[in-house]
Amino acid sequence: MNYKQSFYVKPAAHEVVETTVSLAADQRPALIGNVVGVDGKPVDAALVTVYRADAPDMPIAALYTDEHGQFAFGPLAPGQLYQVKVFKLGDAIRALEQPG
Numbered sequence: 001m002n003y004k005q006s007f008y009v010k011p012a013a014h015e016v017v018e019t020t021v022s023l024a025a026d027q028r029p030a031l032i033g034n035v036v037g038v039d040g041k042p043v044d045a046a047l048v049t050v051y052r053a054d055a056p057d058m059p060i061a062a063l064y065t066d067e068h069g070q071f072a073f074g075p076l077a078p079g080q081l082y083q084v085k086v087f088k089l090g091d092a093i094r095a096l097e098q099p100g
Contacts, residue, residue, distance in 0.1 A: 030074025035065050035086055042069030046088040053081035 005024060011017050031050070035043045048071045049062040065071050076082065 026075070027078070028075030029078055030072065031076060031082070031084070032072045032074075033070070035069045035071065035088075042067070043088055044069060046086055048073075049085045049087070050076075051083045051085070053083050056083060 005021050007019075007021070009017055009019070033048075035046045035048065037043050042065075044065055044067045046065045046069070047062060048065060049059045050073050051057075051059050061073050063071055063073075
């Protein structure tokens with residue numbers, strides 16, 4: 001089961017705000033995962049893109065993995081089929097110089 005909670009806080013100068021967060025049940029699905037290389041080690045900065053299967057040319061979300069190869073998307077629609085694409089550039093990146 002997923003849980004969610006959200007709130008705002010606007011601390012004043014030199015103020016320490018203390019709170020307790022009670023999580024409410026959230027039935028919406030989410031996708032979390034790890035990207036690892038062939039060596040089994042986490043892959044950071046891999047691009048993970050999510051598409052609805054019925055609209056494969058229109059990504060609904062995209063992000064880069066963190067230093068531990070982790071990613072998270074949500075909330076997703078229950079019962080909807082998604083395609084997840086993962087891409088990691090292996091070559092050096094060259095900046096494109098614009099004529100000026």
